[in-house]
Amino acid sequence: DCNTLKRFKxxxxxxxxxxxxxxxxxFSLHFWKEFLHDHPDLVSLFKRVQGENIYSPEFQAHGIRVLAGLDSVIGVLDEDDTFTVQLAHLKAQHTERGTKPEYFDLFGTQLFDILGDKLGTHFDQAAWRDCYAVIAAGIKP
Structure with a gap:
């Protein structure tokens, strides 16, 4: 349950x-470097933004855009109506692009790893697990 306290955290x-x-x-560079290292089979999904070179300006911009989408959802976690609309918007984008639902699980796993690295003992994995589950369920095609 992504309750009020977990949303705040x-x-x-x-x-x-x-x-x-x-x-x-x-954060973006760290995330995508690890993500594509762990999932080299997914590099081809990022061909149009030069996914084979995460240091390219095209990929840097794309990586930040993806995480900015997550940022926009997290920013309205406690605003139910806006949260729902934002999830629907992102779901439409990912459906249009043919994004597979399982990619969100891979993304979440990598996200938790990086957050743990960055936040150390302050990382509330339970809060993230529960709230990310709501976010991912709302975006998955």
């Missing part, structure tokens, strides 16, 4: 790791 912890231009760029 997720928002607060996300802000710690993803606020400010430097943090966004650093």
């Amino acid at each position: 997720v928002k607060h912890q996300w802000q710690q790791v993803f606020s400010g231009e430097h943090h966004r760029t650093e």
